[in-house]
Amino acid sequence: MKAARKASQRRSRLVVALFGAVLAMLAVSSTGIANADEVGTDEYDFVFSGNVKFNSEPLEDVLIKVSGNGYDAEVVTDAEGKWKIGVPEKAKYTVSIDESTLPKGVIVADEDANGSSKEAEFGLTGNKTVNFFLGVGVRNVTSFGDQLVERIVNGLNFGLMLALAAIGASLVFGTTGLSNFAHGELVTIGAVFAVVLGVFNHWPLLLAIPVAVLLAGAVGLGLDAALWRPLRKRGTGLTQLLIVSIGLSLALRYLIQFFIGGNTYQLPGSTDAKIKLFGSVSLSVVDMISMGVSIVVLLAVAWWLVNTRIGKATRAISDNPSLAAASGINVNGVVRIVWIVSSALAGLAGILWAFFIPGVKWDMGGGFLLLIFAAITLGGLGTAFGAAIGSLIVGLLVEVSTLWIPSDLKYLGALAVLIVVLLVRPQGLLGRKERIG
Amino acid sequence: MDWGAVLNNTLGWLISPTSIAYAIAAVGLAVHFGYGGLLNFGMAGFMALGAYGYAISILSFGLPWWVGIIVGMVAATIFALILGIPTLRLRGDYLAIVTIAAAEIVRLLFTTQVFDEFTNSADGLGGYHTGFREANPIPVGTYGFGPWQYNERDWWVRVFGILVLAVVVLAVFLLMRSPWGRVLKGIREDEDAVRALGKNVFAYKMQSLVIGGIFGALGGVVLALPSAVVPGVYVTTLTFFLWTILLLGGAATIFGPVVGAVMFWVLMAFLDNVVPQLAVDGILPFTSTQAAVVRYILVGVALLLIVVFRPQGIFGNKKELTFVK
Numbered sequence: 101m102k103a104a105r106k107a108s109q110r111r112s113r114l115v116v117a118l119f120g121a122v123l124a125m126l127a128v129s130s131t132g133i134a135n136a137d138e139v140g141t142d143e144y145d146f147v148f149s150g151n152v153k154f155n156s157e158p159l160e161d162v163l164i165k166v167s168g169n170g171y172d173a174e175v176v177t178d179a180e181g182k183w184k185i186g187v188p189e190k191a192k193y194t195v196s197i198d199e200s201t202l203p204k205g206v207i208v209a210d211e212d213a214n215g216s217s218k219e220a221e222f223g224l225t226g227n228k229t230v231n232f233f234l235g236v237g238v239r240n241v242t243s244f245g246d247q248l249v250e251r252i253v254n255g256l257n258f259g260l261m262l263a264l265a266a267i268g269a270s271l272v273f274g275t276t277g278l279s280n281f282a283h284g285e286l287v288t289i290g291a292v293f294a295v296v297l298g299v300f301n302h303w304p305l306l307l308a309i310p311v312a313v314l315l316a317g318a319v320g321l322g323l324d325a326a327l328w329r330p331l332r333k334r335g336t337g338l339t340q341l342l343i344v345s346i347g348l349s350l351a352l353r354y355l356i357q358f359f360i361g362g363n364t365y366q367l368p369g370s371t372d373a374k375i376k377l378f379g380s381v382s383l384s385v386v387d388m389i390s391m392g393v394s395i396v397v398l399l400a401v402a403w404w405l406v407n408t409r410i411g412k413a414t415r416a417i418s419d420n421p422s423l424a425a426a427s428g429i430n431v432n433g434v435v436r437i438v439w440i441v442s443s444a445l446a447g448l449a450g451i452l453w454a455f456f457i458p459g460v461k462w463d464m465g466g467g468f469l470l471l472i473f474a475a476i477t478l479g480g481l482g483t484a485f486g487a488a489i490g491s492l493i494v495g496l497l498v499e500v501s502t503l504w505i506p507s508d509l510k511y512l513g514a515l516a517v518l519i520v521v522l523l524v525r526p527q528g529l530l531g532r533k534e535r536i537g
Numbered sequence: 538m539d540w541g542a543v544l545n546n547t548l549g550w551l552i553s554p555t556s557i558a559y560a561i562a563a564v565g566l567a568v569h570f571g572y573g574g575l576l577n578f579g580m581a582g583f584m585a586l587g588a589y590g591y592a593i594s595i596l597s598f599g600l601p602w603w604v605g606i607i608v609g610m611v612a613a614t615i616f617a618l619i620l621g622i623p624t625l626r627l628r629g630d631y632l633a634i635v636t637i638a639a640a641e642i643v644r645l646l647f648t649t650q651v652f653d654e655f656t657n658s659a660d661g662l663g664g665y666h667t668g669f670r671e672a673n674p675i676p677v678g679t680y681g682f683g684p685w686q687y688n689e690r691d692w693w694v695r696v697f698g699i700l701v702l703a704v705v706v707l708a709v710f711l712l713m714r715s716p717w718g719r720v721l722k723g724i725r726e727d728e729d730a731v732r733a734l735g736k737n738v739f740a741y742k743m744q745s746l747v748i749g750g751i752f753g754a755l756g757g758v759v760l761a762l763p764s765a766v767v768p769g770v771y772v773t774t775l776t777f778f779l780w781t782i783l784l785l786g787g788a789a790t791i792f793g794p795v796v797g798a799v800m801f802w803v804l805m806a807f808l809d810n811v812v813p814q815l816a817v818d819g820i821l822p823f824t825s826t827q828a829a830v831v832r833y834i835l836v837g838v839a840l841l842l843i844v845v846f847r848p849q850g851i852f853g854n855k856k857e858l859t860f861v862k
Contacts, residue, residue, distance in 0.1 A: 192659055221650070221659060279630045331845065339576065339629065343784070343844045346578075346777050351837025358823075358830045466773065470641055473634045481630075508649045515638040515645075522635060523623040 137178040140186030145363055146226045148195060149184040152177050154206050154234045163198035176201075192221045195230045208232050223508070225459040226364040244503075250381050251500045257387055258456060259495020260394035263488040265449035265468065266475040267401060268442025270487035273476065274418030275431075275438050276328070277338050281345040283446055284469030285352040290316040290447020291454040291464065292356055295365045305368060309451055316447025317440045323348075324439035329432065349469075357462035367451070370458035390452045397448065398488060401441070405484055410437055418482055467511065471498070474518040480531025489529060493517075538818065543810040547803055548684040556802040557698035558584075558760035563782045563794030564705050565752025571788035572713060573745035574725030576633040579620065580753050580779050582640030585771035586612040587754025588761035589647055589656065595665040597655050602668035606758050613754035616643070617747040625742045637773060648768040661767035669693075669762060691763070698759040702795065705752050710791050712748070721745055722789075781840040787850030789857050796852065808832035 141147050148166055152159045158181030165174040166185045171193075177183045187193055196217030197208055208216045220230045269283045293315045298308035327348070331341060374382035405411040413434045416424040425431045453468065454460045475494045479486025494514045501513040521528065550556055562584055569577040590609030594600040600608070620639055624632045647656045656662065673693040681687055687695070712718045723731040724738055732738050760770070778801070786797025809832060815821045816828035823831075849855050 219650075279633060334845075336845065340844050340848060342576070342630065342633065343780065344841050346780065347837045347839070347841030347844065349837070350774070350777055350840065351834050354830050354833035354837065358827050358834060361826065470638055474638065477631070477634060506649060506651055509645055509651065512642055512645050515642050518638050519619075519623060519635055522627065522631060526623075526627050526631070 137175055137182065138184040138186070139173050139175040141184050142186070144186035144188050146187050146190050146222055146228075147184055148187065148193065148220060148228050148230050149182070150195075150230045150232070152181040152183070152197070152232065152234070154203070158182075159202065159206075159234075161201060163201045165196045165198065166193050167196075168193035190222050190226065192219055194218070195220045197232050202234065206234050208234060221508075225457055225461060227459065246381075247503060248500070251503060252496060253381050253383065255496035255499030256492065257383075257391050257394075257495075258499055259492035260391055260398065261449045261452040261456065262468075262471055262475055262495050263398055263491035264394060264445045264452070266472045266479075266487040266491045267398070267484050268445040269472050270476045270479070270482060270484050271414060271418075271438045272442050274482035274484070275414060275421070275435050276332070276341075278328075278341050278345060279473075281342065281469065282323075282349040282352060283442075283472055284465030284467075285349050285356070286316065286319065286443050286446035286465070287450035287453065287468050288356055288460075288462065288465035289319055289352070290444075290450035291367075291460040292360060292450075292462075293447065294367060294451045294454065295360070295460045298367055299365055312451060313444050313448045316450075317444030319447075320439040320441075320443025321436065323443070324436050328439065329436070332432075332435075353463060353466070360460075360462055362462065364459040364461045366459055367454050370455045386455050390455055393448075394452065397445070401445070402485070402488075410434060414438055415484075418484075471511065471514055474514045476528075477518050478521050478528055480528030483528070483530045486528055486530030538811070538814050543807070543814075545684045546810050547807045550802045550806040551799055552685065552695050552699070553802060554694050554698055554759060554763045556799050557695065557702055558756045559779065559782060559802065560756075560795045560798035561698075561702050561705055561759055562753045562756030563779050563786070563798050564702070564709055565749040565756065566779050566783045567788055567790070567794045568709060568712075568745055568749035568752065570783065571790070571793075572709075572718065572721050572725060573742060573749070574629070575625075575742060575746060575749075576629045577636045577746070577749065578633050578773070578776050578780075579636030579638075579640035579643075581771040581773060581775040582636070582643040583613045583616060583750045583753030584757030584760065584775065585640070585643050585647060585768070586616055587757030588766045588771075589662070589757075590754065591758045591761055592662040592665045592766045593655050595668060596662060602665075602672065605665075605668075606755070609754045609758050610751045613750040614747050617750035618743070621743045621746045625739055625746070637776070640771070640776065641773065644768055644771050647771070656768070659768060661765055661769075663765035666762075669697075694759075694762045697762065701755055701759060705755065706791060706795065708748075713791070717741075717744075777840070778836065781836055781843070784840065784843045784848070784850055787853030789854075790850065790852045793850050793852045797850070805832055805836075808835065 150164070152162045152164070158177075158179065160177055160179050160181065162177045162181070162183075163174060164177065164183050164185070166172070166187060169187075169189055169191050171188055173185050173187070175183045175185050194217050199207060199216045202208075216232075218230060218232065220228055222228045265283065265287055268286075269280055272278055272280050272283075290312055293312035294308055297303045297312055298305050301308075303311070327344070328341075331344065336344070369386050372384045372386055374384045374387075376382045405415060413424065413429045414437075416427070416429060417431055417434055421431060450465065450468075453464070457464070471494055472491075475490035476482075476487045477490070478493060479488065479490030494517070497513045497517060498510050502510050505513070562580055565583070566577065566580055569575040587606075587609035590612040591602070591605040594605040594608040595602060616639070620632075620636055624635045646652065648659050650658050652658075670690060670693070673689060675689040675693055675696070677689050679686060679688050680692055713722070720731060720736055721741055724736075724741055728738055731741075757771075782797040782801045783794050784797075785801060786793030786795070809829070812821065812831050813825040813828040816823055816825045821828065843850070849857070
C-alpha cells in the first residue's frame with residue numbers, strides 16, 4: 101500500500117517535472133519558428149511543431165515522423181533542432197522520433213511517450229507543439245511549489261483578461277437584463293480587427309490595437325442602434341432578446357468565418373521568447389504588458405463606475421431601472437454607452453487572449469463565452485465587481501487545475517463551479533438574494 | 538447549373554436520418570420550452586448522451602442494440618435530474634446558462650483522452666451497427682423512386698427513425714391534452730398562479746425536463762444509427778440549430794418541430810447545392826469556401842428575424858404565445 105502510494109506520488113511528481121521541462125522547451129522553441137524545417141505547412145491548416153534538444157543543445161538531422169488518419173509525413177530537424185509538419189485534419193496523430201538518428205547514448209526518456217512515439221492532438225488552435233524529453237537520466241526537476249506559482253501567474257493573467265469581457269457582459273446584463281450570448285463574438289471581433297489591421301495591413305501594433313478596440317466599441321454602438329434599441333422600443337421580452345442574441349451570435353460567428361476563413365492567425369509578438377523571472381515563472385514581455393493593461397483598464401472602469409456621473413447612473417439602472425428613469429436618468433443614453441464600453445472591453449479581452457492562446461480563429465469566442473458566464477454567475481449576475489472577482493477565480497481555477505487534471509479538461513472545472521455555485525449560493529458571491537427568484 | 542441534381546439532392550433531405558433525428562430532438566425541446574417554458578440550451582448534451590449511451594453499451598459492454606437505446610434514455614434522465622435540481626427553482630436565464638455549460642461539460646468528457654478506452658476521444662465511435670442491422674426486417678435490395686432510392690439498410694434507419702418520431706409526437710400529443718399538459722402550460726404562462734392552485738411547480742418542471750431530455754437522447758440515437766458518433770457534432774451550434782428549428786415551426790405546436798426540422802434541412806441542402814455553384818459560376822462575388830459559410834450566416838439571421846417578427850412560428854397560434862415573460 102505504502103509503497104504503491106509512494107510510487108504514485110513519485111510518478112505524479114515526475115509528470116509535473118516533465119510538464120515543466122516541456123514548458124521550458126516551449127519557451128525556448130518559440131523564438132524564430134520561421135526557420136524550422138517544414139513539411140506540408142503550406143498545404144494544411146493544422147501544424148505540429150517541436151524542438152529537439154538534449155541538455156539544452158539543439159540536435160540537427162533528427163528524423164521526426166507523423167502518421168495517422170491515412171496520412172504520413174516525415175521531416176528532419178534543422179540546425180536549431182526545430183521541425184514543423186502540416187497535417188490535413190484536426191485529429192489525433194502519432195508523432196515519433198527516429199532514435200537511430202539521435203546522437204549515441206541519447207534516448208527518448210519521456211513518461212508520456214510510448215517508446216519513441218507520442219499521441220498528439222490539437223487544442224483550441226491549429227498549432228500543437230510536440231516535444232520529446234531526451235536524456236540518459238539527468239533531469240531538471242521543477243518543484244511542485246514552482247509549478248504552482250507558475251500556474252497561478254498564468255491563471256491571474258487569464259483571469260484578468262476574462263474580467264475585461266465579463267465586466268462588460270455583466271454591465272449589459274445589469275442595465276438591460278439581457279444575457280448576451282453574442283458576447284463571445286464581440287471578443288472574437290476585437291482580435292479579428294487587430295489581425296486585419298496589424299497583420300493584413302501591417303500597421304504597427306501600438307496603433308493597430310487601440311484602433312481595433314475602438315472599432316469593437318463602434319460595433320457595440322452599431323448593434324445597439326440597429327438592433328437592441330429598436331427591440332427595447334418594441335418592448336420585446338427578455339427571453340426573446342436572449343434568443344435574438346443567439347441568432348446574432350451565429351450570424352456574427354459565421355460572418356467572421358466568411359471574411360477570415362478557417363485559418364488561425366498569429367498577432368506579431370505572440371510567439372516571443374519568455375523571460376525567466378523567478379523560480380520557474382517565465383513570462384514574455386507581451387504577457388507582462390497584457391497583465392499591466394488589464395489591471396489599468398479594470399481599475400479605470402472601476403473608477404468610472406464609482407466616481408463619474410454616467411458610471412453612477414449605470415449602477416443606478418442596474419439597481420432599479422424604473423426608479424432610475426423616474427429620477428431623470430436618460431436610460432437609453434446610458435445603455436448606449438454601456439454597449440460601447442462593454443464591446444470595447446470584450447474586444448480588448450479578445451486581443452489579449454489572442455496573445456495568450458496564442459492565435460486568432462473565427463470561433464475562438466464560443467468557448468470564452470461559457471467562461472464569461474461562469475465568471476459572472478460566480479460573482480453574481482449583474483454585479484460588475486462580482487464579475488471581476490468571479491473572473492479571477494475562474495482564471496486561476498482553469499490554470500491551476502491543470503496540475504491535477506489533464507489539460508484537455510481544464511475548462512471543465514470552471515463549468516462545474518457554475519453548477520455548484522447555483523446549488524450552494526445561487527445569488528453568487530456579491531449578488532443579492534431578491535434577484536434570483 | 539444542373540437543377541435536376543440540385544432538386545434530387547435537396548429532396549433526399551425530406552426523409553434523411555439527420556432531419557428525422559433533429560425533428561425528434563426538436564419535439565423534446567418543444568416539451569421543454571414550447572410547453573414548459575424551460576430555457577434549455579443543453580440539448581446537444583442530451584443528444585450526445587443518447588448517442589454515446591447507445592454506442593458505448595454496444596461496443597464496451599456487448600449489450601443488445603435496443604438495450605443501448607434504453608441506456609441512452611436513462612443517461613439523459615440522470616442528466617436532467619442533475620441539471621434540474623439546482624436550477625429549476627431559479628429564474629429562467631440561470632437554467633439557460635447552466636444547461637449550455639453542462640452540455641459543454643458532457644462534450645468535454647466525451648472528447649478527453651482520459652476515457653479514451655470507452656469514448657475513443659476526439660475520433661469518436663463507429664462499428665456498432667451489427668445488432669441494429671440484424672434486426673432489419675426489410676429484405677436485401679434497393680427500393681424507392683426518384684430522389685428516394687436507398688438500399689435495405691438505409692431504409693431501415695429511416696423507417697426506424699420515423700417510427701420513433703411518430704411515437705414521440707403521439708406521446709406529446711397525448712401528454713399535452715392531458716391534465717398534466719394543461720398544468721405544464723399553466724406554469725409556462727404564470728408559475729405563481731399555478732403554485733397558488735396547490736400544484737408542485739418544481740415537480741412538473743422536472744418531469745418536463747426529463748421527458749424532453751429523453752426525446753433528445755432518442756434524437757441522438759437516431760443521429761448515430763446510420764454512421765458514427767463524433768464528439769465534434771455535439772457542440773452548442775447543434776443546440777442553436779434545434780432552437781431555430783423549433784421556433785421556425787412553432788414552439789408550442791405538435792407538428793411544428795417536425796415540419797421545422799424538415800424545412801430547415803431541405804433549405805440547408807438547397808443552399809449547400811446552389812450557393813457554392815453560383816459562386817463558381819461567378820454570379821455571386823465570393824469564393825466557394827466562403828459560399829459554403831453563407832447558409833450558416835443565414836441561419837443566424839433567420840433565427841433572429843423569426844424571434845422578433847413571428848415568435849409563434851409558422852404553425853403557432855398567436856394567442857398561445859410562448860414568450861410570456
